[in-house]
Every structure is written in C-alpha cells, then in structure tokens.
Amino acid sequence: MGLKQVRRSNRVRELRNAKKLTQAGLAQAVGVTRQTIISLEDNRFNPSLDLAFKISRILGSTVDGLFNYEFEGGKKKAVARPKAKPPKSRGAGEPTEKILPLLGLMAARRDAGTMKRVSHLVARVSLKSPDKALETVAGWRKKNPELASKCLRAIRKAHGNSREVREKIRKRFG
Numbered sequence: 001m002g003l004k005q006v007r008r009s010n011r012v013r014e015l016r017n018a019k020k021l022t023q024a025g026l027a028q029a030v031g032v033t034r035q036t037i038i039s040l041e042d043n044r045f046n047p048s049l050d051l052a053f054k055i056s057r058i059l060g061s062t063v064d065g066l067f068n069y070e071f072e073g074g075k076k077k078a079v080a081r082p083k084a085k086p087p088k089s090r091g092a093g094e095p096t097e098k099i100l101p102l103l104g105l106m107a108a109r110r111d112a113g114t115m116k117r118v119s120h121l122v123a124r125v126s127l128k129s130p131d132k133a134l135e136t137v138a139g140w141r142k143k144n145p146e147l148a149s150k151c152l153r154a155i156r157k158a159h160g161n162s163r164e165v166r167e168k169i170r171k172r173f174g
Helices: 008-018 023-030 034-041 049-058 063-067 094-107 112-128 130-140 145-158 163-173
Strands: 069-072 075-078
Touching (some): 008 063, 023 049, 049 063, 130 163
C-alpha cells in the first residue's frame, strides 16, 4: 500500500476512538476543555508541544505518530507533508486601511502592554502609509495623549528620524 496523507484531526480522533475515550474523557485526562479537543479534531487549533505530548501519551502514541505517521499493517510509514505555501505579500494600501480601525479599538485600553503594541503596529503601518498613520494618531490625541505621544515616537524611530516625517509631524501636531 502506498503512503496516504492523513490530517492530524483524523489521527487524534482515530486514536481516541481506538482507546474508547470520549472527547470529554480525553479533555479531562489532558486537563483542557472539551472544546479544545473538538477544535483540535476539526483542525482549528494547533496544540502546544506540551499539550501534544500529553495527548500522545494518553492515546498511546508518540507526538510523531500523532502528527506525521500513519500506521498500515502494523508498520510506521512517514506521511508526505504538503509543501509550505509562500507567504502572501501585502499590497500597498488595503491592509493598512483595514488595520487602523482595529488599532483604534485597542487604543481604548490604557494598559502599558497594549499601548506598546499599538504604537509598534502604527509605526509599521506608517512605513507604507505615513499620512494615514499620522491622521489616525491625531484622532487619538485628545482621547489618549500618552498613546499618541508613544505612537509619534515610534513612527519617528521607524523612519530613522527622517526630516520628511519630522516635518509631517510638526505640521500636523504643531
């Protein structure tokens, strides 16, 4: 028999059924929710290495057996992996305009970690569209001046403190 490509979800489900375990039983044994097991079996969740190890131990398999191998006639056979797809390139404009409103929602939270992430993301967006990023930051200036200040510093840093960006910031923010 030739090699078959097996999805991870089918292997987890197969091994769980072979052990006569329910999803709830496996979830309890592993220490996660039943929904986590359902998501894993439906290929909507990639487990951590620790979780994969626990599941494979309970199901009487190895992590490799759980994810990379199929057992035919009692023998281990490697399953051919699909070739990785090249990452999609991001075109100019569209993703930039879509992410800025989401950053606005994040900006409503005022904890330091969120503000740091937002300022970093705004700086990255500014590399493609500095005017759009500055316009967004200007809208945050009254609501959250601390975040606006951090974003402006991050934008300056991302652009290597270029004269052009400094001028745009000076014109818009005074």
